[in-house]
Each structure stands twice: as C-alpha cells, then as structure tokens.
Amino acid sequence: MFDLYSWATPNGHKVHIMLEELDVPYTVHAVDIGAGDQFQPDFLKISPNNKIPALVDSDGPDGKPFHIFESGAILYYLARKYDRFLPQEPLEHYRVMEWLMFQMGGVGPMLGQAHHFRIYAPEKIQYAIERYSREARRLYGVIDTQLERSEYLAGDEYSIADIATFPWIRSHEKQGIDLEDFPKLKVWFDRIEARPAVQEGVRVLTDLRQDYTADRDRWENMFGSGQDR
Structure with a gap:
C-alpha cells in the first residue's frame, strides 16, 4: 500500500499517472503548496527539499516502510518494483x-x-x-x-x-x-x-487547486519570502 503526498502540478501528476497505470492501491494526501503545507515537519521528514511529490511504501525493499522523494526517483522506484514501463534489456x-x-x-x-x-x-x-x-x-x-x-x-x-x-x-x-x-x-x-490511466491521473487533486496569482500569501509560499523557512 502506498501513501502519496502530492499536489496537482506536473511533477505530482507524473506519479498520479504512474500509480494509475500500475493499477495499485494508493492513498493520496494533499500537500497544499500554496498554504505552505510543504514546510510542515512531518512532510519534511519524507521530503527534505520541501517539494512534492513524496511516496511512502508500506512494503519497501526490506519489507519495511520506505519513503522516497523526487518525482523521477519515484517513477524509477515504482518501475523497478513492478517491472513495468522500464525495459530490462x-x-x-x-x-x-x-x-x-x-x-x-x-x-x-x-x-x-x-x-x-x-x-x-x-x-x-x-x-x-x-x-x-x-x-x-x-x-x-x-x-x-x-x-x-x-x-x-x-x-x-x-x-x-x-x-x-x-x-x-x-x-x-x-x-x-x-x-x-x-x-x-x-x-x-x-x-x-x-490512455484511461492518464485521464484518471491528471484528475487527482485538481479540484483543490487554487490560483496562486489571486492570493498574496499563496504566492509568497510558492515563489517569495515563504520559501525562507
């Protein structure tokens, strides 16, 4: 079982699509990057660069929970785990x-x-x-x-x-x-x-997304002084 910490961005959608393509169960946890959720201590424990997405696999390589951040690394991890979408040759x-x-x-x-x-x-x-x-x-x-x-x-x-x-x-x-x-x-x-899985993947969390340009606090958390934490 996977716990995915993400938001509706291109990097988030990469992993949403991958999990849908694999057709494996996962729970998605919204990390509202406009509200500053990415700076919360619990999230930083699994994503020290304060960026989404981050994934927790309850059945990691040694049978214990394993967490991984960076979207490309997550794609590679899932591809290797399921031997899908990454040739062995x-x-x-x-x-x-x-x-x-x-x-x-x-x-x-x-x-x-x-x-x-x-x-x-x-x-x-x-x-x-x-x-x-x-x-x-x-x-x-x-x-x-x-x-x-x-x-x-x-x-x-x-x-x-x-x-x-x-x-x-x-x-x-x-x-x-x-x-x-x-x-x-x-x-x-x-x-x-x-692709049906792609259509499902790009819908994940999109109902929660807000316009960063319309709210100064959200803009600061994304691009401004909110980054200085």
Missing part, C-alpha cells in the same frame, strides 16, 4: 533513463521557468520571458525530432520517460507553444492523453 533501459534525465534536467526546469515568467512573475521581465519561451520552443523541437524516429521518447514502447514528460506538455499554451508546430509531438501527446 540494457540498451533499452539506458535509453529510457536518458530521456527521463532529459525531462528532469531540461523539460521540467526550463518549462517551469517559462511558466513563472510568463504567468506568475509580479513584473513582466521581457528578457526572461523571451529567454525561457525560446528555450521551451527549442526543447519541444528536440522532442519532435526524437519522435520522428520512434513512437515514444525512448523507443517504440511507452515508458516512464513518457510518463514524466507528458504532464509538462499539457501546459503548452501557457508556455507560448502551439502543438500544431510540432506534428510528431502532437501525435505522441494525443496518444498518451487518450
């Missing part, structure tokens, strides 16, 4: 890890910055908007080119690399991106979006 395995790291090191951070400066920043800094919007477009191009070679990011099989990347692409309009400009990526996106 070495070359295929490394290709999946390659594209998972691409998401963790590039897609997430850069698209996150595009979101911030285009939508959440209190002042519109044109240089930052152009810098991260341009990088977002470049990353979309990298993905589109890769998908000319295979149906999914790391080959012809759906993997944790796709699960990690898809939630960030859902917000393409906020990043100033039209998917029609990236036809191979759009086909990939539509294929994944149609």
